[in-house]
Amino acid sequence: MTRTAVIALERFLPDARRIAGVLDAEVVPYGPEAFRAAFAGYSRIVALMSAGIAVRGIAPLLTDKWQDPAVVVVGPDLRYAIPVVGGHHGANDLARALAVLGIEPVITTATETRGRESVEGIAARTGCDIVNRDSTRAVNAAVLDADVPLYAVTGPGIVVAGPGVSLLVRNGEYVVGIGCRKGVGAAEVIEAIGRALREAGVAPEKVLVYATTAKKRGEAGLIEGVVNLGGNLVFLDDETINAQEAPTPSRASLIGLVGVAEPSALAASKRKELVLARQTYGSVTVAIAR
Numbered sequence: 001m002t003r004t005a006v007i008a009l010e011r012f013l014p015d016a017r018r019i020a021g022v023l024d025a026e027v028v029p030y031g032p033e034a035f036r037a038a039f040a041g042y043s044r045i046v047a048l049m050s051a052g053i054a055v056r057g058i059a060p061l062l063t064d065k066w067q068d069p070a071v072v073v074v075g076p077d078l079r080y081a082i083p084v085v086g087g088h089h090g091a092n093d094l095a096r097a098l099a100v101l102g103i104e105p106v107i108t109t110a111t112e113t114r115g116r117e118s119v120e121g122i123a124a125r126t127g128c129d130i131v132n133r134d135s136t137r138a139v140n141a142a143v144l145d146a147d148v149p150l151y152a153v154t155g156p157g158i159v160v161a162g163p164g165v166s167l168l169v170r171n172g173e174y175v176v177g178i179g180c181r182k183g184v185g186a187a188e189v190i191e192a193i194g195r196a197l198r199e200a201g202v203a204p205e206k207v208l209v210y211a212t213t214a215k216k217r218g219e220a221g222l223i224e225g226v227v228n229l230g231g232n233l234v235f236l237d238d239e240t241i242n243a244q245e246a247p248t249p250s251r252a253s254l255i256g257l258v259g260v261a262e263p264s265a266l267a268a269s270k271r272k273e274l275v276l277a278r279q280t281y282g283s284v285t286v287a288i289a290r
Helices: 010-023 034-041 051-061 091-101 119-125 133-145 186-200 220-228 238-242 251-255 261-268
Strands: 004-008 026-029 044-048 070-074 080-085 128-130 168-170 174-180 207-213 233-236 274-281 284-289
Touching (some): 010 044, 044 051, 044 091, 051 070, 070 091, 119 133, 128 133, 168 207, 174 261, 186 274, 186 284, 207 261, 261 274, 261 284
Parallel strands (some): 004 026, 004 044, 044 070, 174 207, 207 233
Antiparallel strands (some): 070 080, 274 284
């Protein structure tokens, strides 16, 4: 659920309550720990104060644009709403929402200033998540120069994408990393994944993608099993997998990898948190991250 906070100095609290009423937000009086508390509990923040105070307050708290809340600064005169963090991640929309109060949004993200839609915007509009988040910088840069094609794959298929291609899939929180022996059957894959999800307490509809090594592109049983589950299977190259840490020792070193199930799950996950360490079910290994 999206939670919004309006942080304001005491003298600006009446205006903060007006803003909060439009946004269905909570008012947080400004204090030494106001921004720290808001970063922990809210996904959107309006700072009703000078930009300097807001910037100094949030600077020590910034970690990653995919995790930080969207922050918009509104001047004390209520003339402008300026997204300072997370423009593509909710701040631009938050600033625009304040236009009903006569507050003008000041949008500075390059794609929007050129009248073009960002990858993040397309994902939000289509109800999708971006699997390979590092790709957005290159794709958004390309959007500034020309029309970038969008391909929709609606049926079973295999997509091999480079670092300059953003892969959007249905919303979800968890990534299931899968390794398997050669010639594994679809039924065994489905049974192994089901057992892993139950052990982790994860509902199948909460899965963002299933991930494995590109060395498994020829495993028909693995592909069929994921398709039958209604999932999206992505194949990761060696460099992407080996950039991750594999907490559990694996025989994948024999094929030049630090592992398969665990690093695949971590590589495609949002938070890089392993919620189920590698488990072996017959010919299939499964790990789950978020």
